[in-house]
Amino acid sequence: MDNLISFTDKGLYCAQGNFYIDPWKAVDKAIITHGHGDHARFGNKNYLCHTDTKPILQLRLGNNNYETVKWNEAIYINGVKVSLHPAGHIIGSSQIRLEYNNEVWVVSGDYKTKDDGLSGKFEPIKCNVFITESTFGLPIYKWKPQQEIYDNIINWINKNKENGKTSVLLAYSLGKAQRVLQAIKETTQTIYAHGAVFNMQQALINAGFNLTPVVRITPDTPKELLKASVVIAPPSADGTSWMKKFQPHSVGVCSGWMQVRGNARRRNVDAGFALSDHADWDGLIQTVKETGAEKIFVTHGFQSAFSRYCYEQNIAIAAEVKTQFEASPDLSEGEEFEGS
Amino acid sequence: MDDVRASFHSGKNGLGLFAQLVSELSSSTKTNDKLQSLVDYFATAPDEDKVWVIAIFSGRRPRRAVSFSLLREWCAEITQYPHWLLDECYHTVGDLAETLALLLPETKQQNQINKNLSHYLETFISIEKQDVSVRKKFIIDSWNQMNRDERFVFNKLITGAFRIGVSQKTIVNALSKIVDLSSSIIAHRISGNWDPVTTSFEDLLSESASVTDFSKPYPFYLAYALEEEPENLGEPNEWQAEWKWDGIRGQMIKRNNELFVWSRGEELMPDKFPEYFILKDLLPEGVVIDGEIIPAVGRKPLPFSILQTRIGRKNISRKQLQDAPICFFAYDLLEYNSEDIRGFPLHERRKKLEEIILPIKNNSIQISEIINFNSWSELAALRKTSREMNSEGIMLKRKNSDYKVGRKRGDWWKWKIDPLTIDCVMIYAQKGSGRRSNLYTDYTFAVKDGDKLIAFTKAYSGLTDKEFAEIDNFVKRNSIEKFGPVRTVKPELVFEIAFEGIAASNRHKSGVALRFPRMSRWRKDKTVDEINTIEDLKTMLEMYGK
Ligand SMILES: [Zn+2]
Numbered sequence: 001m002d003n004l005i006s007f008t009d010k011g012l013y014c015a016q017g018n019f020y021i022d023p024w025k026a027v028d029k030a031i032i033t034h035g036h037g038d039h040a041r042f043g044n045k046n047y048l049c050h051t052d053t054k055p056i057l058q059l060r061l062g063n064n065n066y067e068t069v070k071w072n073e074a075i076y077i078n079g080v081k082v083s084l085h086p087a088g089h090i091i092g093s094s095q096i097r098l099e100y101n102n103e104v105w106v107v108s109g110d111y112k113t114k115d116d117g118l119s120g121k122f123e124p125i126k127c128n129v130f131i132t133e134s135t136f137g138l139p140i141y142k143w144k145p146q147q148e149i150y151d152n153i154i155n156w157i158n159k160n161k162e163n164g165k166t167s168v169l170l171a172y173s174l175g176k177a178q179r180v181l182q183a184i185k186e187t188t189q190t191i192y193a194h195g196a197v198f199n200m201q202q203a204l205i206n207a208g209f210n211l212t213p214v215v216r217i218t219p220d221t222p223k224e225l226l227k228a229s230v231v232i233a234p235p236s237a238d239g240t241s242w243m244k245k246f247q248p249h250s251v252g253v254c255s256g257w258m259q260v261r262g263n264a265r266r267r268n269v270d271a272g273f274a275l276s277d278h279a280d281w282d283g284l285i286q287t288v289k290e291t292g293a294e295k296i297f298v299t300h301g302f303q304s305a306f307s308r309y310c311y312e313q314n315i316a317i318a319a320e321v322k323t324q325f326e327a328s329p330d331l332s333e334g335e336e337f338e339g340s
Numbered sequence: 341m342d343d344v345r346a347s348f349h350s351g352k353n354g355l356g357l358f359a360q361l362v363s364e365l366s367s368s369t370k371t372n373d374k375l376q377s378l379v380d381y382f383a384t385a386p387d388e389d390k391v392w393v394i395a396i397f398s399g400r401r402p403r404r405a406v407s408f409s410l411l412r413e414w415c416a417e418i419t420q421y422p423h424w425l426l427d428e429c430y431h432t433v434g435d436l437a438e439t440l441a442l443l444l445p446e447t448k449q450q451n452q453i454n455k456n457l458s459h460y461l462e463t464f465i466s467i468e469k470q471d472v473s474v475r476k477k478f479i480i481d482s483w484n485q486m487n488r489d490e491r492f493v494f495n496k497l498i499t500g501a502f503r504i505g506v507s508q509k510t511i512v513n514a515l516s517k518i519v520d521l522s523s524s525i526i527a528h529r530i531s532g533n534w535d536p537v538t539t540s541f542e543d544l545l546s547e548s549a550s551v552t553d554f555s556k557p558y559p560f561y562l563a564y565a566l567e568e569e570p571e572n573l574g575e576p577n578e579w580q581a582e583w584k585w586d587g588i589r590g591q592m593i594k595r596n597n598e599l600f601v602w603s604r605g606e607e608l609m610p611d612k613f614p615e616y617f618i619l620k621d622l623l624p625e626g627v628v629i630d631g632e633i634i635p636a637v638g639r640k641p642l643p644f645s646i647l648q649t650r651i652g653r654k655n656i657s658r659k660q661l662q663d664a665p666i667c668f669f670a671y672d673l674l675e676y677n678s679e680d681i682r683g684f685p686l687h688e689r690r691k692k693l694e695e696i697i698l699p700i701k702n703n704s705i706q707i708s709e710i711i712n713f714n715s716w717s718e719l720a721a722l723r724k725t726s727r728e729m730n731s732e733g734i735m736l737k738r739k740n741s742d743y744k745v746g747r748k749r750g751d752w753w754k755w756k757i758d759p760l761t762i763d764c765v766m767i768y769a770q771k772g773s774g775r776r777s778n779l780y781t782d783y784t785f786a787v788k789d790g791d792k793l794i795a796f797t798k799a800y801s802g803l804t805d806k807e808f809a810e811i812d813n814f815v816k817r818n819s820i821e822k823f824g825p826v827r828t829v830k831p832e833l834v835f836e837i838a839f840e841g842i843a844a845s846n847r848h849k850s851g852v853a854l855r856f857p858r859m860s861r862w863r864k865d866k867t868v869d870e871i872n873t874i875e876d877l878k879t880m881l882e883m884y885g886k
């Protein structure tokens with residue numbers, strides 16, 4: 001029997017339903033797991049995504065032919081039963097479940113097993129074949145409880161305030177920014193934001209999400225207002241002249257990569273917070289076990305270590321797959337890609 | 341085990357406070373922030389820990405009594421992860437102490453015990469010679485009391501791999517804000533021969549401390565590189581010029597009728613250089629001489645590579661004594677008649693130095709000659725001959741300057757010659773360590789050997805983060821084969837490698853070894869056909885390596 005999903009040069013392809021999942025080349029019909037740039041790309045004729053993903057795609061990809069579904073709502077495409085399920089990664093992020101001839105395949109997209117209160121609660125789905133990401137698929141990546149990290153961020157902000165410094169938090173405009181903003185909204189009256197963060201936050205608020213409002217920084221924003229304030233910006237802003245406006249400042253990065261000291265040092269930041277929107281090692285292993293899949297395909301991240309471990313420990317038969325999804329450890333690259 | 345000094349308070353103290361200091365020091369990018377962190381630490385830490393921190397930061401790490409492989413073994417036993425997975429993690433993190441700290445299961449808050457840094461280090465020394473099972477129990481019990489950050493510094497300490505980017509000067513400055521002593525006295529006190537196990541903070545740094553250590557050197561005065569034209573320094577006759585010698589900076593001390601030789605690494609090297617024994621009788625009492633430890637036959641020094649054959653050997657053979665006789669090139673006089681004369685102007689110190697050295701007619705010591713010159717252009721022309729002198733360039737010292745502590749601008753400058761360079765192609769790449777642990781940043785380079793390529797050097801530094809990211813990307817897209825952690829790469833990227841010296845080496849397939857190689861330029865304008873050849877390297881060896 002043919003595989004329900006095959007790996008082609010355009011992306012993950014379901015021949016029976018004649019559609020792609022998160023294709024990296026333009027296709028006729030694309031099902032999109034979530035709004036990050038490496039998963040949702042330009043140029044497809046038809047997009048199918050979760051209701052909450054649509055405003056994100058509209059902001060980033062403009063007007064296209066979008067069809068939306070809710071979680072657990074089944075549709076049929078040439079006999080293939082398709083449904084979306086919460087992935088817990090960012091707002092709207094979904095796993096894609098396909099069922100045909102009594103066989104179930106699940107594509108995880110990016111996922112996070114801990115509930116962040118914004119993205120929906122991740123649930124593992126029983127399947128025969130599970131296609132999983134592996135961005136943080138090494139056991140050095142085990143996240144601290146999110147409240148502990150939030151507390152660290154808040155303490156850092158308060159310490160900066162005492163020292164008359166502006167706190168500049170670097171976080172991806174889609175995903176991490178919303179999450180961090182919810183966590184720090186009590187620390188200060190006004191939170192200032194880079195245009196990229198502001199646009200995303202505003203688009204989501206307009207779409208009806210109850211999120212923390214931010215004030216956009218423009219060339220006219222008076223410098224005195226920014227003194228000892230809290231600013232949120234995408235990682236690409238770091239090192240640009242845009243940052244000069246906030247001096248004296250302290251720069252903090254919110255990313256799972258900050259788990260390793262060398263990464264924080266390499267970026268020359270003052271504080272690294274290992275806050276991730278991806279599952280950690282335990283989360284990945286636990287999920288693979290809970291899906292009950294006998295076969296897994298491992299995509300972007302530490303594919304080879306993660307699949308070898310799953311195979312050796314008899315968790316599942318595992319194969320590495322090359323995709324064009326990004327798990328870039330260098331935060332200055334792929335800025336609007338992975339919400340690491 | 342000695343728990344007397346352990347404190348069980350909640351909140352940060354003891355090892356926790358030290359872990360916090362380490363993470364502050366490594367994350368802060370400004371010297372002032374580092375200084376503030378140290379001041380805060382010295383203001384709050386227990387005295388017995390402060391002594392250890394001073395010791396660690398001035399290069400007196402406890403010896404390693406547990407090997408990396410044992411620690412890895414115990415970590416595998418606790419976590420049940422296969423060895424290859426630990427290796428994979430280590431490759432990604434780039435630091436074993438940190439890898440283990442991340443892999444060990446987190447200790448529950450209520451089980452964490454905060455003991456003093458001194459408790460761990462002193463217990464560790466006391467069990468150093470005991471059976472491995474005793475050491476294993478101590479280490480695993482300790483791990484189980486610690487959080488992740490504490491384990492990281494603990495692992496660093498027990499593996500003797502502790503290195504932190506803080507200069508001795510910064511430590512001294514921080515201490516000068518805490519104790520009532522001048523920086524130069526603090527610098528002098530902490531650079532001596534003392535043991536943190538038996539020395540208290542009070543002994544070391546109180547105003548009335550009277551521990552005299554006859555072997556103690558003075559902190560070295562170090563020069564900055566001259567980056568502008570020497571004309572900007574003013575009148576040539578205000579300056580003393582010497583060759584910049586390429587050996588090991590050292591101090592020779594004769595006190596109490598004993599001779600001590602120190603390097604900048606602050607290590608006493610009593611038996612390494614038997615040539616110096618005789619100087620105990622030839623030098624007058626109560627002198628400290630600053631100079632360069634360097635092999636030389638007559639007035640002309642030999643290349644640094646010859647000195648390297650002497651370093652790291654316990655026993656020096658007669659042949660080595662013959663082939664690489666070590667001399668001391670005297671630069672400066674810091675103590676005379678048992679009196680600290682660092683405050684005297686250089687020309688006066690120099691006069692006294694000549695009085696002492698010139699009458700000694702012995703191959704083991706000579707004065708570093710002054711270069712006579714009348715104009716900067718004349719000196720610039722002489723500088724071009726540096727390489728033939730086996731010198732790295734010219735030192736400029738202001739004649740009326742005092743002898744300062746550490747690296748200071750203004751009175752001493754090193755005016756180095758331009759490095760040697762060669763164009764070559766990158767053929768292998770490996771992930772970096774530490775701060776570059778996720779990128780391919782360690783490269784092997786090749787020159788042409790007929791129609792083949794031959795690897796001849798590795799280089800890790802010299803590029804910007806942006807360039808490293810670009811090359812990392814190239815490596816990932818153009819690797820031919822993965823061979824362990826190494827990727828063989830399509831030979832396409834051409835680099836100019838700059839280096840300070842070249843020597844024959846039979847460990848290398850190419851037959852040469854470079855000194856301080858680094859990537860000076862990414863030659864995007866060149867193709868692999870235009871790189872240098874092995875013959876070019878051999879010509880350089882002939883010219884500069886003999
Ligand atoms: Zn992804």
Ligand SMILES: [Zn+2]
Binds near residue numbers: 089338
């Ligand atoms: Zn994503």
